[in-house]
Amino acid sequence: MSFAHRLRRTLRTPLGVAAVAAVAVLVLVAVLGPPLAGPAAGRVNTLAIDRGSSAAHLFGTDNLGRDIAARVVVATRLTLELTLLATAVGLAGGLLLGVAPAVLGRRAGRLVTAAVGVLVAFPGLLFVLVLATIFGAGSTGAVLSVGLAMVPPVARLVQNLTASVAGSDYVAAARILGTGRFRIVTRHILPNIAEPVTLFTAQMAANVLVSFSGLSFLGLGVQSPAYDWGRLLNEELNRIYVNPVAALAPGVAVVLTGLVFSLVGEVLAQASGRRAPHPSAEPPAGAAPVAVAPAAPPGTLVRVEDLRVSFPGGRTAVRGVSLAIGAGEAVGLVGESGSGKSLTALALAGLVPHQGEVSAATLRFDGHDMRADPKLGTSLAMVFQDPMASLNPALRVGRQLAEVAEVHLGASRAQAAARAVQRLSAVRIASAARRARQRPHEFSGGMRQRAMIGMGLMGEPKLIIADEPATALDVTVQRQVLDLLAEVRRESGAALLLISHDIAVVAQVCERVVVMYAGLVVEELPVADLAGRAAHPYTRALVGTVPTMTTDRDVALATIPGRPPEPGDRLEGCPFAPRCERARHRCRTAVPVLVDHGGGRRVACWYPVTETAELVQEGTTP
Template sequence: MRRLLRNPASLLGAALVAVMVLLALVGPPLWEPAATRIDPARINQGASAAHLLGTDALGRDLLARTLTATRLTLGLALLATLIGTGCGVLLGALPALLPHRAGRVIVAGVDILVAFPALLLAMFTAVVTGLGARGAVLGIGVALAPAFARLTHTLTASLAGADYLAAARMLRVPRRRILTRHILPNIAEPLILNAAQAMGSALLGLSAMSFLGMGVQAPSYDWGRLLNEAFGHVYVTPSVVVAPATAVALAGLGFLLLGDTFAQAASHSRPPAGKPVLPAVPPAEDDPVPHAVLEVRDLTVAFPGGLTPVRQVSLTVREQEIVGLVGESGSGKSMTAAAIGRIVPHPGLAGSARTRLCGVDLDTLRDAERRSLLGSSLAMVFQDPTSALNPALRVGGQLAEVAVLHDGATRTEARDRAVERLARVHIKRPAQVVRQYPHELSGGMRQRAVIAMGLMGTPRLIIADEPTTALDVTVQREVIKVLREVVDDTRAGALFISHDIAVVSELCDRIAVMYAGRIVEELPADALHRARHPYTRALVGSLPDMGTDRSRPLATIPGRQPAPGDAPEGCAFAGRCALATGRCATERPELRTAADGFAVACWEAP
């Protein structure tokens, strides 16, 4: 409703539909006497004080007849929409119920009907079933059905590979029940939204049928019939077509705008109320860290509604160093990476006291300069290589695009570089792989191809956001080995994000532990067994090893971390911590650095 009121087009559509519905309810009782009163003395008159928009061939008031015809016009349009929707959904769902060969026949029939002009299909149906309101309604309904059938079939096919459908088939659930219980409820929303738009199309189609003499017949009348009757006198008294023509145009426009509004509203999640507000962060006063490829101070990310998934995070990554960022899902790790790469999704805001990449303060650069620096010096490896690579483009073309855009390389040079980079990440037959599509590669090869894409330039910082999550253990080790070799060969720094503390401890030089949007501990990777923060120790304790007693349940951390919109006054881990005191609940500990290189934010840490 909020989006409806903010959008002028949506508001106009809603207002037009509301007016038409109101006229359909009150029109016949109020204006039907004037609409049916025959006055031979006022036949085919133009606009006058007594008849604002003129009269017809029997002296009846055209404005009153138009207002009275609203009920019949909208009722027939609604009936045609219901017929078209019902028949279309049934026709589109049949392939999921019938054997494969019969389903293919129905799909081919729907394709033929979609290619056939809708109005001609409606006219043909009306001729077969008989002229009049019934024939017109059936014709328009039949004309609408193929589009709904195609949409239903497409939506049904998109769910064909869902696990819950596979489970239902394995349990021998009847196909009819699978359709009604598992498929139709999950595709109902787009069908309903298209039905709202189809209402406008049905109204225009029915008016066209009646105007051609194939729809509503006398003595009944709808807007199209009124246009048909007035058309013979339009050159003498042009005002006779104003009322029905305006009614058809406004009603059709109203339903189309309203249906489009519903579709747009359904395609976006509800935006949180308000605007994101970043806390005031003063510029950093300390000297920059020498030889650091990345230095972030007090990084904060905020979204509307008071959501702050990242809160005053400080990180430093030096040359040839891999820093691991570890924590539970929802702790803010990926959003930290997005803020560093300046890709925080709208409407989020990111701010910091200092963000330096390769010794350059990003906040002091113009947009073009910042994009150039990030494009050439920062490589990002995302969690899901399937979504990171465009399935419609060959792998080589996607890698080459980086070199063409950021380094000005020719297509031949970029392709040669792509082959060389793929070979660097240990992909066999790279000259063949550049000609393949992403779906032709295994998961491990796709992930290494994404790493190679990041190496197409000369990156000084590599951000790997959970690049091994969806891979098996063997492929995980290969990807970790590739990342380590890349860092050693290029002397770049790397920020490795993961929720798997075992993988992080094996690959990284230093580890930063993140909880509820903050860094709570930072320590050397080889000193993980001497962690001081209770949360870090709980993460390590929940990691099984060869000496774990298999007869006992695995260790877990009770409770859950606070949501991004909940910022407790004290320590965010206090509710789950066995060492928490009253001070922990009321006073938040700052990250304190000790002389041995450990940094911990805890009042009770040793």
């Protein structure tokens, strides 16, 4: 989804409408103010000197009898022109210094970076006053002073953004191909940093306005006979105890216009937030090869191909997941903490946190393209790991369930309340009518989790995503919650995606297991094959860490040595290779792709384990 499309969508929100209206009013005042209010602003009337506020003169008159309200309106154009000009100076200078390290040699680039660091550390207001003394009083000197004072913070931002982009593989490839430094900057760097720089510039304009008005107030900015808001504030300050409105009018204009700039910046911030999935989104540098899901059989509810979730700073948490979930099927998503399980589920539900970027070649739910419209209504239910954080502690549980029916099903308040009690009873909460009137802190952990399941059932979900639904519960309650999920699935016919780091929990409920590691799917197999037919060493290691009734209590529990890679790490080979006893040279140099392994299984491993396989001897040619 392009920035222009997200901006148009943001402008249709109440915040966007308010920003457009405020900007329109400001532009109209700046354009029409001088021709309409100019005569009144310049008319000297010795009979009306220093008059107070009246019907004829809204803010009173000055020491020459000129209408102050008209002068404030006329000053709008010059104030905005000089503010925008100073902002342009700051932006241009910041861009030049910011991209300089990427264009200059290493030594010169370090010198520029160090110089910017010193200037950023210098107090901004003092820097403005020093520059104003150098350039002298007047509009030109004030524009240069304020504009140049804004160069260091812009340059520091651009330098940081440029450094993150300049280290990308596609920039390195452009250099190898002989692309010139200037073209690299204009073609590869600037387009990728345009959005945050634009946002920062909009927010910086408010500071420029205040700084410029401050210089004019001190007599270092606009000089007579011209005037801006700062000069008007200076002229009327000595009358603040006689006619406060006259002195406050230009100050209020500065504050309101600064708020308009901030409002525009907020709109740009929302438009520059999380990117919607886009079919043509390119995979990030260092991404794993694409593993395409097998052909979707009839009745497929969810189909995902090449799903990626990344965050600023080059951190990719999901690196190309492909999977399919059939209608009514129970699928388990397992792996260690940080393997990307929860983010994969959040991407399916359109709930990836702010700044996360989601892309997928295919992302369909019940025949609906989630990339075009992520709205799911009540067809998808989400059960989170911590129900206490998901339930509002200030609201009664029944009321929170009822809101789902009111918003999504159009039910009346009474109908929604009755349905909430019914759903609480359906998830085996005793005395449901009484419990519906209680708050979450009055529920036990298991009851809160059941209430969350009941909230998901307020509609008629086709898919239930349960993210670690029993992690914080004791064994007995954990079993009850898992049995409840299985029962709900049987009665409603909904598919279930159960996320857990505990492979034993998944084996109790699901029919098929998808194993994730380092943001990748490394194996997919039926639950019945977990114990003896798992082909990936990581899956076997997970199974081996689960104690059973026959486990020797005198022997230490099995563990997996090492730790998973970080989301920002570049995959040079199989991500599990540093922890795998079967790893060979090929495992450390090439990332395996998820391929069919027979019997409804898929595995991403160069040397998968089979029933009769022996370990490959060291030195064997791959």
